[in-house]
Amino acid sequence: MILKKKNSKWFDDILISPILFIVAFSLFFSVILFLSYNNVKKQQLGAISNLSKDLSAKIELKLKGNLDYINLLANERANGYLSEDTFQTKLKDYLINHPEYINITWIDSNYVIKTVAPLKGNSDIIGLPIELPEPKRASRLARLTRKAVYTKPFEAIQSNSSFEIWIPVFNKNKFLGLFSGVYSTKGILKSCFSDLDDKQIRISLVDEHSKVLGSFSESYSTLEGDVVVVPLVSLDNGMRIKVEMINKNVFGWRIIIFVSLIVVLVLSFAYSLYKISIENRLRKEAQSVLEKNESILKKQNMEYASLNQEYEIQNKILKISKEKAEQSDRLKTAFLANMSHEIRTPMNGLLGFSELLKKPNLTGEEQQQYVKNIEKSGIRMLNILNDIIDISKIKSGLMEVDIEEFDVNEKMDCIYNLFKPEAEFKNLDFLVKKGMSCDEVIIHTDRLKVNSILSNLVKNAIKYCDKGSVEVGYERKGNFLEFYVKDTGIGIPIDRQKAVFKRFIQADIQDRAARQGAGLGLSIAKAYVKILGGKIWVESQPEKGSTFYFTLPMIANQEEKKVAINEIATNKEVIRxxxxxxxxxxxxxxxxxxxxxxxxxxxxxxxxxxxxxxxxxxxxxxxxxxxxxxxxxxxxxxxxxxxxxxxxxxxxxxxxxxxxxxxxxxxxxxxxxxxxxxxxxxxxxxxxxxxxxxxxxxxxxxx
Missing domain, CATH: 3.40.50.2300 (Response regulator)
Known part of the structure; x- marks a missing residue:
């Protein structure tokens, strides 16, 4: 498919990935640089903002210190603690150490100038009243509020830009006058920031219209920078401090960004060339691999076809297993329902006739009949429980074998005597045929299990035979005895003859053949025959009867089980x-x-x-x-x-x-x-x- 494309399309496919990479990488790198530059700007702006607040606080602290000292002199002068000469001397000394002041003036309560320092150059204002609007407003406001008041900035003769502070003086509640101090804006900045030596910072005092009143660091560069303006709150005259700072490394950052982009473009172009060569080589290798894979896929398809056939066979086997499992579940469900019936029926007899025995005035014959019915129901229930226990033992491998000498003819007589009354009750002929004389019929096997096998077979024969006869017998065949139980009953269909030996099969019969019983007898008989080394089978025709056969070896393979008999201690006194x-x-x-x-x-x-x-x-x-x-x-x-x-x-x-x-x-x-x-x-x-x-x-x- 790749080789069939046109050259232009092939070229576009090769180049589009590197070009997209170049654009994406360039944009990513630009964003990184921009964010880095922006972070530097943010850090610098934060630094200048903090510096502005510190400088503003420094100016306000300076002015407060001046205010406190002048206020102290004013009170001492007003209260007569200082002579005129001493007052002038202290003012002169104070002004020498505080160049931010232009002059300090004492005005009496009539707003007439009485004293000025320094006298030189200012003596001609002594005796003059306050007439200028702004000083007049400030002096009256100071008297009214009893607080120091700063005037708005103005142009002074001694300084280009100045502002004035008015301090009221009272003796108790009597107004004595005011002290006035004229500040130079440049002097304030110089006094506060004389120790600041940063050529990239300029500090200015501006009015409320942002007009510069005075600046510190006149050599400040004109390159763009960050500006922060902070008001001088304590002056309350519209003056603010303005701090400007050059953006550090602005030019350097621009050079870095430009050079970085050039480097990115060059590297991206080199990467594009490398990518093109790699893709050409990979395309050739992919074509070769594709051809190999096609041949492998053909082989795999053949293998998959073979596997599909195997899976189909396995699915059929699983389907058969599923059907068997479902049949087993169905049989168990039916068995449980049948067990409920089989247990409840004799239980009904036990409880019912027990209740009847409570009635008064029963005849002796009625009592005996009720007791017989109770005993019969109890025996029936016990037989059911014994069958369930036996089948559980067989399934779990707990069934043991007791091998001992066994007289077959004697057992045949017992079977005859045990079941003859039941057969006569149904008007059936019950026959026993012995195939050997009494001297030959001693075999070694498990007596109880043989009795259970014969009893189950004879019981079934009588149960499913409504007329005719039941015959039980045996004959010797080699080293085995072959027993049979023959009846003229309802018979078993051919398709059911193997199933009758399975557990619970009685419970699955849904027609008239289903009689009283748990459906475990033949299963137990088959298991016992197998344990004793024989085999069992059935021959039957529907409506003509059935014959069950089983064989037993004359001498069992198992060793005789030795049962220890506890001897009675001879020294124990025997009691009546x-x-x-x-x-x-x-x-x-x-x-x-x-x-x-x-x-x-x-x-x-x-x-x-x-x-x-x-x-x-x-x-x-x-x-x-x-x-x-x-x-x-x-x-x-x-x-x-x-x-x-x-x-x-x-x-x-x-x-x-x-x-x-x-x-x-x-x-x-x-x-x-x-x-x-x-x-x-x-x-x-x-x-x-x-x-x-x-x-x-x-x-x-x-x-």
Missing amino acids: VENLKTLIAEDDKISELFISKAMKMFGKEIITVQNGKDAVEFYRDNQDIDLILMDIGMPIMDGYEATRQIRKFDEHVIIIAQTAYGLANDREKALQAGCDDYISKPINKDELYGLINKYFLVSTIET
């Missing part, structure tokens, strides 16, 4: 169960009441405290306690710390931890703190009685 003295540490009143009621059949005495600190203090003072039921979550001091404190002074008392936390490591934490055993809330009476029988045998006392 019905004579226990029990300390219950529980901060919840309802739980405390329930445990107290449950323990009455075993104990002669039950003591309750509400926190761990009270439990420690009570046992320290009453060490005949046989059993401590220690709640873990209490205020002030929790059950773990309370147990540690008690173990410091007693290692043998039986302490059973009870907690509502329900986490995987709660049992281990309780045992580490010093507890003998652990029971989780809600407390089952049979489980509690089993623990008591474990530690307190029903027999005669042994030693």
Whole structure:
């Protein structure tokens, strides 16, 4: 583009920047010089103004000193303290030392001149009255005001320009006369400024019309300068002091400005030539760089095209991830809504039938029915909470495995007995098929997790089957057992079969297939199967039923978990169960009441405290306690710390931890703190009685 321009245009483009620079720099430099010169002028004007005020004050001080002395002589002369000769002598001496005076005159009360000094040249005025208008006006004004009055400037015979002072003299209130002193303007200036030696300053006294009455420094240059005029206030006769000063270095500043501008122009022109050469070189380099950049841009465009394709692929992946995240949020939202329903429903049964139990005149059959309904609702709520806790443990990696010998046929019988009443209630055939004999079905795995897997699968099968049958069984395939749960229920669409094992999926079903439940059972079953080393899958057709399969290894890979069993000290006296003295540490009143009621059949005495600190203090003072039921979550001091404190002074008392936390490591934490055993809330009476029988045998006392 640059090479296509005309030569004149090219030349203008090259020169316009330097020319603008020259003009701008010249203007800038001129402004700087002007401001500097103006600052010097301002400083000089301030200096001359201050000097004028000082000179004015000096003149007024001089005149005041003269006035004071003359006033003193006048009073002494008027009151007869001085003879005529002495008076003349003092006046003569005073005039010699004060050349600013032309003469001093004494005038009596009739305004007639009586004495004049010096007499030489002035004796002919003695005896003459005051007739001139200005002296006459001033003398009468001085008498009237009793103050010294200065006349306006006038031309005197002895001096070109003079002014006169009139001083009235009184003896008490009697007017005796006036003293008059005639000043020479030049004499005043000479007397006040004899020590001033500055050829660049001229001091003048001027009248009210700016007429020069007298000047000091006559050799003052006629070059232009600054002028300040200050009035002599104390004279009150229109006279002013005028001070003129030559502008210092005015010519020098002009030379500096002129030379500086010439230097700026020369430097600017040289810079312009340099700029032109630089711009020519840069234009050539820019043309070369431009050509190189064009080739680079072509390569980059190809790379960008490739990146765009990658970005499109990434955008598709992100879109899929976003949809999955939105689906997950939707499932969680639906799950929370479903949880609200699942918790409120059994809660409604608990609270509703509890309220009904309060009614009077209930039959025994009605009471038992209400109690069964309350128990059923409680079990349902506990199952929901257990599912939520289990899925949390699985997700956080806290789930542990207890490997032990496991009789499969025995578990199949338990499943049959557990779910047969529920199946019969729905008029379903419930079948169990065992694939191995009793001698072959002992495997090593986690009993509780296998029970949870089978229970969840059978429970789902019964739930989604309205007619027909439910069948559960297993068979051996190599080193694995393959279990199955088959139903003739509503079935699962093919596009939903993988999704059923995901968390919260039950909550996302919006048609008639959505039944009671939290939607966590299959997710828990899948996780447990994976933990135990197997796999799980489903085969199903809508409206024809479903079959869930899962496999378990005959021998698990994990080592058997060894659980330490606290042995009962052999030297501890074994007490009859019905004579226990029990300390219950529980901060919840309802739980405390329930445990107290449950323990009455075993104990002669039950003591309750509400926190761990009270439990420690009570046992320290009453060490005949046989059993401590220690709640873990209490205020002030929790059950773990309370147990540690008690173990410091007693290692043998039986302490059973009870907690509502329900986490995987709660049992281990309780045992580490010093507890003998652990029971989780809600407390089952049979489980509690089993623990008591474990530690307190029903027999005669042994030693």
